[in-house]
Amino acid sequence: MQASVxxxxxxxxxxxxxxxxxxxxxxxxxxxxxxQFHPDRYANATDPERxxxxxxxxxxxxxxxxxxxxxxxxRYLLALxxxxxxxETDTRMDPDFLVEQMELRESLDEARCSAQRGEQLARLAxxxxxxxxxxxxxxxxxxxxxxxxxxxxxxxLVREMQFLKKLAREIEELGEVD
Amino acid sequence: MALLQISEPGQSTAPHHHRLAVGIDLGTTNSLVACxxxxxxxxxxxxxxxxxxxxxxxxxKGSAPVVGDxxxxxxxxxxxxxxxxxxxxxxxGIEDVKRLGGALPYxxxxxxxxxxxxxxxxxxxxxxxxxxxxxxxxxxxAEATLxxxxxxxxxxxxxYFDDAQRQATKDAGRLAGxxxxxxxxxxxxxxxxxxxxxxxxGVFAIYDLGGGTFDISILRLNRGVFEVLAxxxxxxxxxxxxxxxxxxWMLRQAGVEVSADPHGxxxxxxxxxxxxxxxxxxxxxxxxxxxxxxxVWQGRLTRDExxxxxxxxIERTVAPCRRVLRDAGITASDISEVVLVGGSTRMPRVRExxxxxxxxxPLTDIDPDRVVAIGAAIQADVLAGNKPRDEMLLxxxxxxxxxxxIMGGMVEKIIARNSTIPIAKAQDFTTFKDGQTxxxxxxxxxxxxxxxxxxxxxxxxxxGIPPMVAGAGxxxxxxxxxxxxxxxxxxxxxTSGVASSVVVKPxxxxxxxxxxxxxxxxxxxxxxxxxxxxLREQQVEADRVLAAVESALVADGTALLxxxxxxxxxxxxxxxxxxxxxxxxARIRDGIGALDRATREFAARRMxxxxxxxxxxxxxxxxx
Numbered sequence: 001m002q003a004s005v006x007x008x009x010x011x012x013x014x015x016x017x018x019x020x021x022x023x024x025x026x027x028x029x030x031x032x033x034x035x036q037f038h039p040d041r042y043a044n045a046t047d048p049e050r051x052x053x054x055x056x057x058x059x060x061x062x063x064x065x066x067x068x069x070x071x072x073x074x075r076y077l078l079a080l081x082x083x084x085x086x087x088e089t090d091t092r093m094d095p096d097f098l099v100e101q102m103e104l105r106e107s108l109d110e111a112r113c114s115a116q117r118g119e120q121l122a123r124l125a126x127x128x129x130x131x132x133x134x135x136x137x138x139x140x141x142x143x144x145x146x147x148x149x150x151x152x153x154x155x156x157l158v159r160e161m162q163f164l165k166k167l168a169r170e171i172e173e174l175g176e177v178d
Numbered sequence: 179m180a181l182l183q184i185s186e187p188g189q190s191t192a193p194h195h196h197r198l199a200v201g202i203d204l205g206t207t208n209s210l211v212a213c214x215x216x217x218x219x220x221x222x223x224x225x226x227x228x229x230x231x232x233x234x235x236x237x238x239k240g241s242a243p244v245v246g247d248x249x250x251x252x253x254x255x256x257x258x259x260x261x262x263x264x265x266x267x268x269x270x271g272i273e274d275v276k277r278l279g280g281a282l283p284y285x286x287x288x289x290x291x292x293x294x295x296x297x298x299x300x301x302x303x304x305x306x307x308x309x310x311x312x313x314x315x316x317x318x319x320a321e322a323t324l325x326x327x328x329x330x331x332x333x334x335x336x337x338y339f340d341d342a343q344r345q346a347t348k349d350a351g352r353l354a355g356x357x358x359x360x361x362x363x364x365x366x367x368x369x370x371x372x373x374x375x376x377x378x379x380g381v382f383a384i385y386d387l388g389g390g391t392f393d394i395s396i397l398r399l400n401r402g403v404f405e406v407l408a409x410x411x412x413x414x415x416x417x418x419x420x421x422x423x424x425x426x427w428m429l430r431q432a433g434v435e436v437s438a439d440p441h442g443x444x445x446x447x448x449x450x451x452x453x454x455x456x457x458x459x460x461x462x463x464x465x466x467x468x469x470x471x472x473x474v475w476q477g478r479l480t481r482d483e484x485x486x487x488x489x490x491x492i493e494r495t496v497a498p499c500r501r502v503l504r505d506a507g508i509t510a511s512d513i514s515e516v517v518l519v520g521g522s523t524r525m526p527r528v529r530e531x532x533x534x535x536x537x538x539x540p541l542t543d544i545d546p547d548r549v550v551a552i553g554a555a556i557q558a559d560v561l562a563g564n565k566p567r568d569e570m571l572l573x574x575x576x577x578x579x580x581x582x583x584i585m586g587g588m589v590e591k592i593i594a595r596n597s598t599i600p601i602a603k604a605q606d607f608t609t610f611k612d613g614q615t616x617x618x619x620x621x622x623x624x625x626x627x628x629x630x631x632x633x634x635x636x637x638x639x640x641x642g643i644p645p646m647v648a649g650a651g652x653x654x655x656x657x658x659x660x661x662x663x664x665x666x667x668x669x670x671x672x673t674s675g676v677a678s679s680v681v682v683k684p685x686x687x688x689x690x691x692x693x694x695x696x697x698x699x700x701x702x703x704x705x706x707x708x709x710x711x712x713l714r715e716q717q718v719e720a721d722r723v724l725a726a727v728e729s730a731l732v733a734d735g736t737a738l739l740x741x742x743x744x745x746x747x748x749x750x751x752x753x754x755x756x757x758x759x760x761x762x763x764a765r766i767r768d769g770i771g772a773l774d775r776a777t778r779e780f781a782a783r784r785m786x787x788x789x790x791x792x793x794x795x796x797x798x799x800x801x802x
Contacts, residue, residue, distance in 0.1 A: 012789070013793075025796070028796070029793060029796055031401075031405075032792045032793065032796070033789075033792045034403065034571060035571055035792065036788045036792035037785070037788060037792070038571055038573070038661075039600060039660070040360070040560065040572065041571075043359065043560075043561040043562070044562075044725070044726055045730070046723065046726045046774070046777050047723065047770075047774045047777075048774060048777050048778040048780075048781035048782075049726075049730070049777075049784065049785065052781055052785045053785070054600050054660060056785060057600050057661075058600045058601050058602040058658065061597065061598040061599070061601050062603075064598070065597065065598070173504075
């Protein structure tokens, strides 16, 4: 009864396990898997097939969600290698990174009350985006080797990206309220 | 036309039979039913040529309820027994209903669960039962027009409906005797009607402002796949609010106290709606209020004055529009078309606002009142199996995040809003006391961090946990959202593998026992035989299962089964075939269960084949 549910997300999408992937190709594979397995396709099928279709589609959706974003893809690749990123429980971070974060947060507070709020928010969004991009690139090379030092570095990068993502979201949300 | 269908003994003709399936737009103000006939989807009129059925039910002492225009006509003279805009009460608690219904004249009584009951001359009715009356009326219309029993229906709901509101809608369908093939989001239905019509590709924004709800959805269309990227909205915002704003203004001008005069308030509401409609065409409308003492206030209202009254309401649609763009990860310039849906989008002011937000002129070529029902009918036709398999596919999302209550009244999100459904997430919980055998879980829906700011969906009691020392018991709870957007929960203790039982207490829904009782009551009311109905339902289910297994065997029986395996399935098949013609409901159910068990391995093999088939067109990468 397990069928394809046992496959990891890369196997499910017929892709090699790795950080670098073509998101347009991933999306096309996603749509084709959906065309095959979505419960609507099994409206008149046998009951075991209907249940499996629901399970597999849930898997496909979660897989696509996980693989399409670099941050969740990185976290998933680490999990496949037995490395847990523990964002909720492990709060120790690199001190330099924390200082940088505090500065960014201060800028955000300033922007909130500033007369040039729009411009300041846009600049802050660009800065955060650049920090995310360099980490995304570094994450790709750290994961490529698969050595313990690379994995340790990748774990740190994922945890930092989580912080930056949250900041980027807050900047966007502030930008909407005018 | 063939008068006789001749088939081999035991061979069902069902797979080739055109199944009657309809799409139903169960609206706040009006409801419609549509069907695909000879390849064309259209709404079905009643005997007098009216397509719109006013969503109004009037309860009379000692006779059957009246639905539609006749009920609407009586609304002003008999406000307490005439229920309108019941959709706004679906899945809501009595406190919510009182708050949003400040101007509603009804008397409410608490129900067994959190769901309120409306007091009428013919007794107490839940919003689900009132909605079921509307659905029953549409079902009768469809069966009379199409000349046969319906196989099933797709019922539309606002995309922004939460789990309780969806469940209430599905329960109403069940009470009305409909097989609900799918709950479909209204904007998605509209996109289907437009998208298939125009063979379009690209990104669509669907701005849907109806009588009581506002939805904004962003969809990507790609070779027949309709992928909802994000949805946002407000499930208590619509044309009704504008009617109330205008009626309040009229009554204030006339110096009438609203609460003192339910009849007058209802008349004012009716006149306000007429004035609103008039102002969509003309620049000025006459309004009048008859005071309780019989004297009359008369006035004129210009479009500008009216717009000043309703602008704050229309403005509330803007923030969700911005949020949906962000959630979809796009900007307004990425949108290829904007579609307007819902009667309220006839208002010039609403069109102006939608044009301004998205920076392009919206499409309005399909009647905004009918487009949702038409889209639902197309989906119903596909789900009933009348269309070739690969014509279209809808990928919808969950509109609100789903979470559980943790320490300190905080919410932990389990499934994020705008996740594509169906989806499942598992979460582990540990026992915190020695020998603990039960655990309570509170599920909420919403975006806020505090439980008190979110909507309570249900409380689940997990029972039957094997006794262990504190912290040793680990219970994995799986939250599953199906293709209707409805939640189900299952639980398993991880160390022992024991499945815990899950007892659901819906916060604002009906318990299974309540639905069962209502079903029995409605059957008794219709002078139907409960046993006969059960048997018929079980036979229909058996036919569906038989047809499905037969066609699976034709497709893959030779390739995927050994002769012995195939024989085992054939045996279960023929056993169910003979049980199906009997009268023992329990034995038919057993036969269905046995066939289910006999085909599990076969189903798994077919699914595995499917993966290869789905990815056959892609470059096959080596696994690294």
